[in-house]
Amino acid sequence: MKSEYDVIIIGGGATGAGVARDCALRGISALLIEREDIATGATGRNHGLLHSGARYAVNDHESAEECIKENMILRRIAQHCVEDTGGIFISLPEDGLEFQAKFIDSCRAAGISAEAIDPKEALLLEPSVNPSLIGAVKVPDGSVDPFRLTAANIMDARLHGAKVLTYTRVEELIIENGRVVGVKTLNTISGHRDEYRAQITVNACGIWGRDLAAKAGITINMLPAKGALLVFGHRVNNVVINRCRKPADADILVPGDSITVIGTTSSKVPFDQCDNMYVTREEVELLLREGSMLAPALNHTRILRAYAGVRPLVASDDDPSGRSVSRGIVVLDHATRDGVEGFITITGGKLMTYRLMAEWTVDLICKKLNINAKCTTAEALLPGSSTSTNNENCKRTAVSVNRSKASAIYRHGTNAEKIDHSTATKRALVCECEQVSVGEIEYAVNCLNVNNLVDLRRRTRMGMGTCQGELCACRAASVMASVGKKCAATAKADLKNFIAERWKGMAPVAWGDTLREGELISWLYDGVCDLSNLKSE
Amino acid sequence: MKQYSEHNFEQCTKCTVCTVYCPVATVNPLYPGPKQAGPDGERLRRKGPQFFDESLNMCLNCKRCEVACPSDVRIGDIIQSARIKYSAKKPGLREFTLANTDLVGSMATLVAPVVNTTLGLKPVRQVVESVMNIDHRRIFPKYSFGTFEGWMRKQKKAQAQYQKQLAYFHGCYVNYNNPPLGQAFVKVANALGYGVQLLDKEKCCGVALISNGFIKKATKQAKSNIESIRKATKQSLKVVATSSTCTFTLKDEYHHLLGLENGDIRENIDLAVRFIYNLLSDGNHTLKFNPEAPRIRVAYHTPCHLERLGWSQYSIELLKLIPSVELIQLESQCCGIAGTYGFKKENYKTSQEIGQPLFNAIEESECDIVATDCETCKWQIEMSTSKKVLHPIEILASALM
Structure with a gap:
């Protein structure tokens, strides 16, 4: 993998993904670095x-x-x-x-x-x-759906040449002569340390952007x-x-x-x-x-x-008390604001305006790089989108006696065609609540940059239904292992992590049927799989 | 009675025990099973009708999923309601003929010998299969020459002599195919000191109309029946039926599937075996059995809807009271016919595969006779085994002095 880019974007939320896509569509070489999976911060934690x-x-x-x-x-x-x-x-x-x-x-x-x-x-x-x-x-x-939206932006960015690294933490900004020229990274799965350089680094870290800016000695009041x-x-x-x-x-x-x-x-x-x-x-x-x-x-x-x-x-820059909050989109050119060249922060705004935020950011990048390229993200369809409407797509399959196909089209749009449903095994359901088939899991693992079960959930809704992973998590773990993504030991650790993540969300509302469901999950995963006694690596 | 929320499906904890007990899912891998067709599917159908699929028509509405469910989810009702709401398959000639038991029955009984002989002919059944998609291997129940209602009209005076009275919901089968069962019921009721009368107006309970998609007509008939039963209830007349499926439909399906209010009459509808067993248990009623009656070995088969009512023990205990009967209790499982389901060509294979373990058990039991409270179970078992099938009331009546 090459180590020099025009732009490095830090943060894999909707905004970062949007910036990467916009750069890629304008022919600017871009590297997106995300410390966890895409859409794990505020992007995936709102109303939708x-x-x-x-x-x-x-x-x-x-x-x-x-x-x-x-x-x-x-x-x-x-x-x-x-x-x-x-x-x-x-x-x-x-x-x-x-x-x-x-x-x-x-x-x-x-x-x-x-x-x-x-x-x-x-x-x-x-x-x-x-x-x-x-x-x-x-x-x-x-x-x-913020997960789908982010994934589609990432997919389009990659289709147009951008590189994307998830589970990669930026440990340091490389600063030379008062200019941010790159980043030092740590891959949290493999433990590898790397260095990447670019003319411009974009801080799209949301609330975590304060800490990133601090690495360059810059204060942003958040x-x-x-x-x-x-x-x-x-x-x-x-x-x-x-x-x-x-x-x-x-x-x-x-x-x-x-x-x-x-x-x-x-x-x-x-x-x-x-x-x-x-x-x-x-x-x-x-x-x-x-x-x-x-x-x-x-x-x-x-x-x-x-x-x-x-x-x-x-907080508005013109209010030193930090009390007056700017609700709109905030693009900070740290060259003019703080005298640090090659560093831009994009923040504020909302999921709804991620594309516009990206447009403004890349406009500024173009200006700085002397590139004359127009933004096309408002016109170019994201992968999966087509000119016919979603409902028409689904209606076509209404008589096909296949709910999982209807669900796959609902989730992946035209990309659902890439899902292999040719055999009974591929059509078999992994997640029954959300109708996710083996074929869809394999497609997600192979094509949508999935590292673990939680990533898989964001791409497919596996485990997001009524049973919260009770039936599907172990099946999905087995599919992940069978396509070579996990070995038995890491699959089990992954399973434990997934169930813990599901329980975290259930715990605050654990009464009535949700509590009964939780009991059954615990019988299955503790009683049958003995997950509680799994030694962490 | 427990109150069910409108969101009953969300009580499902996905334990999947319903699918384990589903007779269709056991033999037909194309059917997704009650969990997916019912509570899982219902949740998705709220997104849009494109999440309904016609595989739900494979459900035979036996309700064994509901019996198995530890979370009290009305799985069968959810599936049937979805079919009613979303199915794009419109009922045709076959469905009309199978569903309108009243209309077809009243015409057939006029010319019963002709109908019975004709439908018994293999070439005719082949034609029926090609025109109507009713499987040629399926044997039709014979029609009676003259109806039970006709016979009852002649009994009016004699029955009025009894001080205690009950109203008998005979159902289409007794009326058009098997008046002797109704007559046996009258004999037993009389022996217990009850005179039998009919409801003011009895319409077919509508179970076949519901399962074949004639909801409007089913609702019309249900309303009429509820009105007649209400009238009897006001006169303090217990309404008793011999058919377990008619009873189940009147008590539960009217409310659950047709959305009709029947709470005020529900408790006044009883099943014949239960009504009689309870009378015999109260200490004030006895029956005189014929000591000369020949000993018979009877194998009892529990119909699905009787299982759902939770009343199968009444039939079994009642049969045990008959001195000349040696009772064998068959394992409770679906016979596969499910009313008109097994008549349809596309379901024939599934239907027979479901019933096979039961047929084997019956043959192995070396019984003389099979007893069951459901008429369509009777057709299925008589067609698929070497045994004759009687209603427990018929066996009881024949053992009396």
């Missing part, structure tokens, strides 16, 4: 909401405009990552209707279609909605804001439900793939917790209490798990 921008319309006109533009772009370029569910903003009796008028005006001013509908019509549109609503506004919200969410066992709603009031805690309910997500909370956390966040009982209670105001059925729906992400909020 394809914002229409309506939520920001009243308070943040600029963000709202960005959102609706990117919303329309993603529907086209990332069609297999997006579902056009539509969204509604409901007013409850305690909210009144005062906010609604202002809300509709602000939406329209930002170019977001917002149509007030009768509460009865809202109930027809989404039967799970709180029937005591007094008003509703229809907006073009949807859902987006405020880690934790957001906790709950995953319900199945789709409660088929339309995104928001509360039509000033944005507050737990007021968005998103149907994503086979589940529904409620969130989020918002609280400051210390930096040392960003790597390992737990959802507290108080957060669970708050999410349930507020969530059931949107859809009362949540009160008696099984909760699969709880998780939390960290928003990388950046």
Whole structure:
């Protein structure tokens, strides 16, 4: 592998992946380095909401405009990552209707279609909605799968020549004559240390970007804001439900793939917790209490798990106290800001605007490298996306008596064609809850840069269903071993790690059916596989 | 009664014991089994109808998955409801003929000898197979010349003599194919001091309409039956049926699959064997058995829907009370016919493979007669073994003085 590039991007979230793709499409040689797997930070730990921008319309006109533009772009370029569910903003009796008028005006001013509908019509549109609503506004919200979106960007970047290294930690920035010229890395799986050089290094590390900048002696004031969410066992709603009031805690309910997500909370956390966040009982209670105001059925729906992400909020440079937070996209050219050449930080923003963030970053890179190339990421389709719609793809297989095929198309779009379903063995299911076949697992392991079971879950949804890995984890471990990705010993350690990761999310909501499921998982993996007594290597 | 949530499917912990007990999954690898077709599939179908697949039509609705489930998931209901909601296969001539037991029965009984002889002819059955996709190896139940209802009209006066009364839900099979079973029930009821009357209006319970996709008609008939049973209930008349599947349909399927409210009458519907066993157990009722009755070795087969009702022990205990009967209890397993399921050409192989272990057990039991509470189990066993099949009530009636 070569060690010289035009650009090194650090951070494999949506933003980093977007920057790598944009660079690759403009012919700039790029290396992306991620310390874990792609989409492990804030990218994979949010609602998965394809914002229409309506939520920001009243308070943040600029963000709202960005959102609706990117919303329309993603529907086209990332069609297999997006579902056009539509969204509604409901007013409850305690909210009144005062906010609604202002809300509709602000939406329209930002170019977001917002149509007030009768509460009865809202109930027809989404039967799970709180029937005591007094008003509703229809907006073009949807859902987006952040794992798929990131994976598609990574795939396109690689197709166009970019290199991607996961499980690779940047230990040091190489600084020569006040200029960042490369990185020293450690591969956390093999233990290999390497050095890579580039004219420009991009910091796309989200909240962890503060620490990376510090390696170059640069201070970025960041405020880690934790957001906790709950995953319900199945789709409660088929339309995104928001509360039509000033944005507050737990007021968005998103149907994503086979589940529904409620969130989020918002609280400051210390930096040392960003790597390992737990959802507290108080957060669970708050999410349930507020969530059931949107859809009362949540009160008696099984909760699969709880998780939390960290928003990388950046304090405005012009406010030394660090209290005033910039909510928008922040591109920092450290040459002009701190006198350090060859180093750019891209942060702030949101999942929805990852592409725009990448565009601005690569525009700056082009300027610095004197390259005259236009951004095409808003037009070029991501791999898996096609000009026909997702639903059409799925409808075609409706009579094919094959749910796993329908599921594979839902997940991989046109790339589902690459999955080998030619024999009964390949069609056999590994994950029954999410209909992931042996063929799909093999495709993911061979083509989507999978190192372990948790990576595999992000690529396929294996283990994300009702049983949380109870039946599929050991089967998937066996497929990984059979394609030569793992040996028996590492497969078992991997299995233990996967089950522990699943349990971490179940523990905060372990009551009722979720607890019964947990018991059964523990009988299977402890009682049969004796995983607890596995000696760690 | 336990209240089920609308999200009953989410109680599933994926233990998969249902699939172990599924008779179809055991013999047909193309069927994904009740766990995947039921709770797993239901979760996916909430995403969109493209996640329904027609393999769900392989479910024979035996409900043995529900009996096996430790989490109280109504797996069979979930599968049947999904078929009702999503199946793109529209019922055709075959389904119409098989499902409309009332209509076909009332026409056939008028010309029973002709129908019976004709349907017995091999060339005719070949034609039936090619036109209707009903397997030519399947033997049709014989039609009776004259209905049970017709016979009952003549008994009205005699039955009214009894002080205690009950209402008998005879079902299509007793009415059109086997009036002697109804007559046996009347004999036993009378011996216990009960006069038998019919409901104001009895329609086919609709089980075949439901499984063949005629939901509108099934709902119409169900409503009519619920009304008639409600009327009987108000007159304090117990409603008793000899068929386990009719009983199960009236009690459970009306509410679970058709969404009809029958809670007020549910407890007033009883199965003949249970009703009689409970009378004999209360200390105030006895039956006089004929000491001369020939000794017979009876093998009892538990129908799936009786297993689901949880009442199979009543048939077994009742048969044990008959002095001339030596009872063999067969292992409870599906016979494979499942009403009209086994008649369909595409299901014939599955149907017979499911039943094979039962057929073997019956032959090995060296019984004289097989007893069961379900008419379609009777057809299947008589077609597939060398034994004759009777209802426990018929055996009981023939052993009386």
